[in-house]
Amino acid sequence: MPQDNINDLNPYLHGLYRPVDREIAADRLDVVGEIPRDLHGGYFRNGPNPAAPPTGMHHWFDGDGMIHGIWFENGEARYANRYVRTEDLNANGASPLGGIFEPSTDAPGRKVHYRDTANTDLVFHNGKLLALWYISGQPVAVDATTLETIRTETFGGALPGNMSAHSKVDPETGELVFFDYALYEPKMWTGAISADGELTHFQEVDLPGPRLPHDMGLTENYVILHDLPVIFSEQAIRNRLWQIHVADQPTRFGVVPRKGGAPKWFEFPTCYVYHVINAWEEGDEVVMTACKMVPNGFDPDARYGPYAAMADVLALRAQPFRWRMNMKTGQGCEEQIDDALSEFPVVNCDLTGRKTQYSYHVVFDDCIEQRFSGLLKYDLETGARRRHDFPNGVFGSEPAFAPRVGATEEDDGYLVTFTADLSGNSEAHVIDARNVDRPALARVKLPQRTPAGFHGVWAQGI
């Protein structure tokens, strides 16, 4: 196969995933329906968008981060998209770091071993967006009103290492509670940045071996770290290659006091978890809800040639579960909430770390690519669910919950998401979170396509 055609077979560069090549801004967008006047704030979604066409083997995680944003105020909407200008993107081809199909290397003065794209997740902290990366990279601060990159964020030089995607903001204290992990050493770290940007806590946690977690849980008093059985082989660690496998070992969750202290580890039947729904405390118990992976049931798809294994691994299929960990007795138990398949769960972020009744997930078209054909709203207490289907041939993004201005109830607000169809049309949909099975209240026409991507966030009132 000629090398210059290899990416013709890469499913994450075509169709819904095809990158866009313009950074634009537009206001007074056309709307079908009506934007609620009590919707005020911004919805932002991160995702990979290679700035230059990849020439070698290209992984979905390798694409340069691009943020698409839409702001709502007084029944009107404006849109912009901008690259996250990481050190590697700014190096303009001169970075020593490559993508994750290549052996990892080092970059002087940095603790990353692969090209750091900051393409995975966003948190809104201290008035700014922070773009975060899956493989724990350098956070990048982004202006939440323009999406212009401000700087690679070190918090005044105090951040000792990196910061993983899915670090979380405590809505009551405004603290950013983060985790970091090493690819080749048996260590993980957790810490906190105050509401005004000062590093206030940092601690190291020892592990039985190097681990590849994806998310963490946050409660009022604890961080829940994940020791999961998807790991690098010893050969991969020796040769610094991205070769993961499922090890025959239990899943462990480590409950660490946020103010510092030894983790209390709880062992559960083996499983992998990408995304936590939410976590909280109930008496002596720390409770974590998350989407537990189940085998996806697909055969590697020969259409994708050398990318068949990547597409197979990335076909997320999971069910909602709850884990209870008793801090007094050390006993844990696992409960299944429902058997429907869903992923990319979000909650009302004003209740991160506090007990939530509702969560919102995406559901997939029945194919190996990640095509989000609808949303589920869960009642996490009963497992009851309601479904929102996007129009035929239209696929969504991870939504964010936007509280209605003046809301006092948990689900009094809107779900906002970007959609795209295969003809290149995109919209932002505003859905009533209390009546998710009804059609969108507003479909805002976007001036360009939003390629399929990763995680979204809502920032109220900006």
Ligand SMILES: [Fe+2]
């Ligand atoms: Fe994620």
